[in-house]
Every structure is written in structure tokens, then in C-alpha cells.
Amino acid sequence: MTARLAAAFAPNRPALIAFVTAGDPSPAATPAILDAIVAGGADVIELGMPFTDPMADGPAIQNANIRSLAAGTRTADVLAIAKDFRARHPEVPLVLMGYANPMVRRGAEWFAAEAAEAGVDGVICVDIPPEEDDALGPQLRAHDIAPIRLATPTTHEARLAQVLDGAGGFLYYVSVAGITGLQQAATGSIEDAVARLKATTELPVAVGFGIRTPDQAAAVARVADGVVVGSAIVDLVAQHGGAPAPIEAFVRSLADAVATARQGVTA
Amino acid sequence: MNAPNSFRNQPPTGANSFRQQPDSRGHFGQFGGRFVAETLMPLVLDLDREYRAAKADPAFRAEFDDLLEHYVGRPSPLYHAERLSDALRTGAPAGMGAQVWFKRDELNHTGAHKINNCIGQILLAIRMGKTRIIAETGAGQHGVATAAVCARFGLPCVIYMGAKDVERQQPNVFRMKLLGAEVRPVTSGAATLSDAMNEGLRDWVANVHDTFYIIGTAAGPHPYPELVRDFQSVIGREAREQMLARTGRLPDMLVAAIGGGSNAIGLFHPFLDDPSVAMLGVEAAGHGLGGSEHAASLAGGFPGILHGNKTYLLQDEDGQIAEGHSISAGLDYPGIGPEHAWLRDIGRVEYDSATDAEALDAFQLLCRTEGIIPALEPAHAIAAVARRARTMRADQIILANLCGRGDKDIFTVANALGVAI
Numbered sequence: 001m002t003a004r005l006a007a008a009f010a011p012n013r014p015a016l017i018a019f020v021t022a023g024d025p026s027p028a029a030t031p032a033i034l035d036a037i038v039a040g041g042a043d044v045i046e047l048g049m050p051f052t053d054p055m056a057d058g059p060a061i062q063n064a065n066i067r068s069l070a071a072g073t074r075t076a077d078v079l080a081i082a083k084d085f086r087a088r089h090p091e092v093p094l095v096l097m098g099y100a101n102p103m104v105r106r107g108a109e110w111f112a113a114e115a116a117e118a119g120v121d122g123v124i125c126v127d128i129p130p131e132e133d134d135a136l137g138p139q140l141r142a143h144d145i146a147p148i149r150l151a152t153p154t155t156h157e158a159r160l161a162q163v164l165d166g167a168g169g170f171l172y173y174v175s176v177a178g179i180t181g182l183q184q185a186a187t188g189s190i191e192d193a194v195a196r197l198k199a200t201t202e203l204p205v206a207v208g209f210g211i212r213t214p215d216q217a218a219a220v221a222r223v224a225d226g227v228v229v230g231s232a233i234v235d236l237v238a239q240h241g242g243a244p245a246p247i248e249a250f251v252r253s254l255a256d257a258v259a260t261a262r263q264g265v266t267a
Numbered sequence: 268m269n270a271p272n273s274f275r276n277q278p279p280t281g282a283n284s285f286r287q288q289p290d291s292r293g294h295f296g297q298f299g300g301r302f303v304a305e306t307l308m309p310l311v312l313d314l315d316r317e318y319r320a321a322k323a324d325p326a327f328r329a330e331f332d333d334l335l336e337h338y339v340g341r342p343s344p345l346y347h348a349e350r351l352s353d354a355l356r357t358g359a360p361a362g363m364g365a366q367v368w369f370k371r372d373e374l375n376h377t378g379a380h381k382i383n384n385c386i387g388q389i390l391l392a393i394r395m396g397k398t399r400i401i402a403e404t405g406a407g408q409h410g411v412a413t414a415a416v417c418a419r420f421g422l423p424c425v426i427y428m429g430a431k432d433v434e435r436q437q438p439n440v441f442r443m444k445l446l447g448a449e450v451r452p453v454t455s456g457a458a459t460l461s462d463a464m465n466e467g468l469r470d471w472v473a474n475v476h477d478t479f480y481i482i483g484t485a486a487g488p489h490p491y492p493e494l495v496r497d498f499q500s501v502i503g504r505e506a507r508e509q510m511l512a513r514t515g516r517l518p519d520m521l522v523a524a525i526g527g528g529s530n531a532i533g534l535f536h537p538f539l540d541d542p543s544v545a546m547l548g549v550e551a552a553g554h555g556l557g558g559s560e561h562a563a564s565l566a567g568g569f570p571g572i573l574h575g576n577k578t579y580l581l582q583d584e585d586g587q588i589a590e591g592h593s594i595s596a597g598l599d600y601p602g603i604g605p606e607h608a609w610l611r612d613i614g615r616v617e618y619d620s621a622t623d624a625e626a627l628d629a630f631q632l633l634c635r636t637e638g639i640i641p642a643l644e645p646a647h648a649i650a651a652v653a654r655r656a657r658t659m660r661a662d663q664i665i666l667a668n669l670c671g672r673g674d675k676d677i678f679t680v681a682n683a684l685g686v687a688i
Contacts, residue, residue, distance in 0.1 A: 051586075051587065052456065052587045052588040053456070053461065053462075053465050053574075053588050054465075055304070055465045055468045055574070056304045056306075056468075056472065059455075062455055066455075066456075069587065074585055075585045075586070099572075100302055100572040101571045101573055101580070101582065101586040101588070102586035102587065103586075104571070104572060104586070105569075105571060105582070105584065105585060106584075126304050127302045127303055127304060127572065127575070129301060129302070129303060129304075129305055129308045131292065131300075131301050131308070132301060132302055135300075135302075135572070135577075150304070150305040151305065152304075152305045152306040153306075154305075154306050154307075154308075154309045154310065154475055155305060155308075155309065156309060159308075159309060163305070174305065174306060176473075177306050177472060177473060177475050177476075178306075178472055178473035179469045179472060179473060182473075
């Protein structure tokens with residue numbers, strides 16, 4: 001349901017988008033981790049689908065993929081986790097993030113139908129650029145699932161229209177040319193980029209890659225509609241064996257920082 | 268002879284040509300494409316534009332041809348393997364047992380066909396103003412060829428290599444280092460070729476402004492499968508002209524080993540519109556296609572998306588990529604170039620496989636009958652030649668690509684034969 005996603009991005013109320021890999025450290029542990037993320041105050045859940053070859057990810061999320069697959073996580077488990085989450089949290093938007101091959105393996109129509117049935121609101125597919133949209137995009141849109149597109153520092157002006165054509169949910173700005181979880185971009189460059197993107201689209205613009213602390217999250221929340229935090233949460237999952245309490249505390253610190261930044265925006 | 272090196276110099280294409288793929292989006296039928304992260308898309312589009320311009324530029328072609336002749340040592344010979352042909356006739360019915368010929372690309376500088384492609388890509392890199400080169404390697408042949416051209420043009424070079432491959436290919440690791448390359452062992456995943464390619468893509472995405480990625484096989488996002496094929500097609504163009512000059516006719520069957528498939532597509536492509544020429548690609552069957560220990564993506568895989576293209580992949584029912592296995596580190600990639608996937612589906616090329624054991628037998632057979640130590644990759648092709656030659660008439664011709672020499676493999680072979688050296 002794309003409406004649930006739209007509701008998460010209110011004007012002057014930046015959203016906190018929290019990423020975790022499904023099945024890390026085990027499929028059974030993920031529901032409690034997701035509940036902790038919601039309890040901590042995240043506005044959108046980004047649930048990673050594990051893949052053997054996560055080409056765009058840094059060591060933290062690579063290792064989360066390896067732990068998840070080693071625990072035997074299957075596509076059916078990921079969909080069941082999403083479906084159970086939807087039953088427990090009817091209003092919290094959930095997007096699936098992952099790579100093309102596990103999504104298209106049984107056919108794009110199969111995947112889109114199953115994801116819709118599970119109550120998924122959007123899909124971020126790292127390696128399906130707009131040029132290859134017909135591999136999955138039409139099926140997602142037909143099931144009212146938002147194909148969430150990525151823009152990067154290398155996405156020049158002339159290309160933006162193509163990136164936005166058929167996009168839904170929010171525009172995910174990858175703030176550094178690189179992989180997940182490592183360096184952070186300068187706040188000034190993020191502000192400029194977000195302004196540029198917002199001039200071309202009605203979609204909310206969320207910023208991710210390299211945002212690891214409440215301070216960094218607050219700085220981004222001042223200039224963007226959403227803040228994505230992934231590797232730092234995944235690191236906590238690894239560090240505490242999937243125990244929910246430290247994750248909830250950390251997400252709350254991020255949510256508080258984003259909320260403070262919101263007040264700064266409205267003041 | 269006048270070597271038809273230049274890649275413009277192809278036989279003419281007709282209306283129903285098999286040589287007009289891919290389309291402008293890089294699709295070979297349902298395969299190929301540009302399945303990369305957004306960060307890389309503008310770069311891949313730039314490369315496409317620059318490749319079109321280079322292809323039309325006589326100066327680029329002249330430099331490519333000159334380096335192939337004077338640096339690589341082309342044209343490589345076309346060799347009639349008479350003693351091997353005779354040996355394969357033993358036990359065949361009277362009048363059966365084809366003539367076996369080899370395209371001798373193992374005589375190239377750095378010992379394999381890989382250098383043809385590296386020359387083309389480094390010229391493109393320089394043309395695009397890139398100042399740093401990265402590459403992935405499995406057995407180390409592409410790494411050595413890349414390191415060589417980087418030394419030749421004075422560009423810094425980082426080679427990603429699975430930690431397991433670093434261990435089993437020490438001589439090539441040392442060669443790369445001698446040539447000035449930095450070899451970075453990759454420990455993620457299975458620590459082999461597929462993981463090295465992931466790491467190459469991760470480096471590229473973080474260094475798009477100055478870095479050129481020299482992909483080693485005819486796979487990856489468009490235009491790589493096309494440009495690697497074009498650079499490697501010098502093999503088939505030479506072979507076609509040499510065969511016509513020597514025998515006055517075309518071969519009846521072409522045979523080449525397939526990992527990603529660059530030596531095979533290089534040999535096959537210039538012959539695709541010659542209907543009398545049959546073609547056989549030979550995948551690595553490892554311990555046998557019955558189990559999971561093989562690297563035959565066409566025989567045992569399903570269409571999927573990996574490393575920038577849609578093609579046949581070894582994978583499970585959830586789309587998780589399986590590890591390939593082969594005694595040849597150059598063949599144990601879980602995918603295959605998208606043009607081969609297309610050629611197989613339309614039926615223009617036949618694909619078969621050879622096991623580790625068959626490749627070892629063929630390796631020894633060639634050593635003893637012809638005094639040539641082949642790499643384990645073409646040993647798979649020779650194993651298929653041995654099977655097919657007996658089923659063909661004695662006046663027919665099989666041309667196989669001897670795409671690499673076996674010096675790098677003597678430790679692996681000794682180990683497999685239970686010999687301590």
C-alpha cells in the first residue's frame with residue numbers, strides 16, 4: 001500500500017527509516033528486532049532480503065547477509081516475517097530492500113503478488129536501474145507497491161527525469177558514491193543535492209549511506225524528508241546476537257535526534 | 268599473411284545475421300542488459316558512448332592492431348595437430364576421425380587470450396582519461412594480462428583475487444606483483460572469482476571519478492559483453508582467414524572451453540553466419556553434472572541476474588548464487604556471458620561439458636602427442652574434441668581454441684596425479 005508510505009512523510013516531519021537484514025541472526029529473531037525498531041520510534045522499516053552477492057554493501061551488511069543465509073533464511077521466511085509484521089503493526093510502512101536475482105527468481109509477477117499479500121509497501125532493488133525497469137517495475141506498480149528508486153552523486157540532471165519516471169514511495173538519495181556503511185558525505189553537499197532533487201520531484205527525499213550516529217541523523221534530518229540508518233543497526237545486531245533491547249535504545253536515540261531536528265525545522 | 272586484426276574488418280552481415288546482437292540496450296534476446304547500481308549507471312553509459320566513438324576511430328583501431336602485432340605477437344599460428352588427430356582415430360570406425368587443428372592463442376604474450384581484451388580496454392581507459400585500473404581475476408591469467416598492460420602504459424593497477432585463488436595460484440600472484448600490480452585478496456563469500464568480481468564492483472562504485480574496471484570476460488553490464496567480444500574476435504577473424512588460406516575451406520566444427528566465455532565468443536563470432544560451421548562450447552563439469560560440484564551454468568543453471576547482466580546462473584530456487592567448482596580456476600564462475608546464453612537458446616551453438624578427470628586426460632594426451640602443455644581451461648575443449656572427432660569423417664576439420672598455456676597449472680596437475688614436485 002503506497003498510501004501507508006506517503007503518510008509516513010508529513011511536511012516538516014522528517015522520517016526515520018531503519019534498516020535491518022531479515023533472518024539475521026536467525027529468521028526467528030527478526031520479529032522481535034523489528035518490534036524493537038518500531039518501539040524505538042522508527043517511521044519506516046527497511047527489511048533487507050539476504051543475498052549471496054551483495055555487491056553494493058560494505059562489510060557490516062555483507063556479514064549480516066552471510067549470517068542470515070547461514071541460519072537458513074529462505075525467501076519464504078522473509079515474506080512470512082513481513083506478513084507477520086503487517087499483522088502486528090497495521091500502520092507502519094515496510095519496504096523490502098535487496099538485489100534483483102532473489103526477487104525475479106520465480107518471476108517478477110510471483111514476487112510482486114507475494115509481497116503485496118504480505119503487506120509490503122515498497123521495494124528497493126539495488127541492481128535494477130530505470131533502464132531495466134521492465135524486469136520488475138510494472139509488476140510492482142500493478143500491485144500498488146512503490147518501486148523506490150535511488151539517486152546518487154553521479155546522477156546528473158539530465159538523468160533525473162528517467163530515474164523518477166515510474167518511481168514511487170520516496171526517492172532514496174545515496175549520499176556517497178560508494179558502498180553502505182563506510183564514509184559519510186559532507187552535510188553541505190547533502191543539502192545541495194536534496195534541494196536539487198526536491199526541485200524535480202514531489203516524492204519525499206530520504207538520505208542514506210554512512211549515517212551512523214544520532215548527531216549525523218539530526219544533521220541530515222534538518223535538510224531532508226527522511227534519514228536512513230542501516231549498518232550501525234546491523235552492527236548492533238551482530239554485537240548483541242540479535243537481542244532487541246540495545247537496538248530499541250539506539251533507534252530511540254536516533255528518533256529523538258531526528259525529532260529535535262524537526263523542531264529546529266519548524267521553529 | 269595479412270592479419271585481419273582490425274575489428275572493423277568483419278565478414279559482411281546479412282539480414283538474418285547472428286552477428287548483430289546486442290540491441291542498443293545491450294540485450295541479447297532476453298539476456299544481457301545493464302543491471303547495476305545507480306552510481307555506476309552514468310559511467311556505464313559513458314563507456315558505451317566512448318566505445319562507439321573508439322570503434323569508429325581509425326586511430327584507435329590502428330593502435331589496437333599495432334599493439335596486437337608487436338606487443339602480443341599476433342597473428343597466432345593455426346596449427347594442424349596431426350599426431351593428436353591420428354591418436355584420436357585409434358579405435359574409430361574406418362574413415363572416421365576428424366582432422367584436429369588448433370588456434371594457438373596460448374602463444375600470446377602472458378600466455379593466454381586474455382591479453383587481446385586487456386589491450387583494447389586499456390586503450391579505452393586512456394581515451395576516457397582514467398588514471399587507475401582495477402580488475403578481478405580467478406586463475407590469475409586476466410590479472411597478469413591486466414598487470415602487464417598497466418605496466419606498459421604506466422597506470423596503477425589493483426587486482427582483486429579470491430583468497431582461495433591467491434593460495435592456489437601463487438606463481439601468477441607473484442607475476443602480477445613483479446609487473447607492479449597490487450593484489451588484494453578477497454575473503455568474503457567463497458573467496459573465489461565471483462567474490463573478486465563483487466569486490467571489483469565495490470571498488471569501482473567508490474572510485475568512479477578516476478577508475479576504469481577492466482572486466483576479464485564477455486560478461487557484466489552492457490557494453491562489456493559486446494566490447495570484450497569485439498576485442499577477442501581477432502581470434503576468429505584470424506582463424507577464418509588462416510583456415511581459408513591453408514585449406515581453401517572453412518572448418519566443420521569449432522570447439523572452445525567456457526568459463527565466462529570470452530575465448531569461445533572470440534573464436535565463434537566471426538563464423539556465426541557461416542551455416543556450414545557447427546560450434547561447440549565446453550563447460551566445466553567438475554566432479555560431474557549429477558552433483559553440485561561443477562561450473563556448468565548452461566547445463567545446470569537457470570536464467571537470473573548477477574554482476575550486471577541477465578544470463579544463466581548456478582543458483583538455488585531462491586536465487587542464491589551457488590559456488591562453481593572446477594579443477595580449472597579459470598572456469599569456476601557461476602555464470603556465463605549473455606551472448607552464449609542467447610546462442611544456446613536459439614540453437615546456433617551447441618554446449619557440452621567435460622569433467623575434471625576428462626580434462627586431465629586430455630591435458631596429458633596433448634602433452635604426449637603434440638609436445639604442447641595446455642592450460643586446464645582448453646584441456647576441457649580438447650576433451651570434447653576427443654569425443655567428437657571419432658564421430659566425424661576423416662576429411663572433416665575440427666578447430667579448437669588453445670586459449671592458454673599450462674605452465675600455471677603444473678602444480679594443480681601434479682597434485683591431481685598424486686605427484687610431488
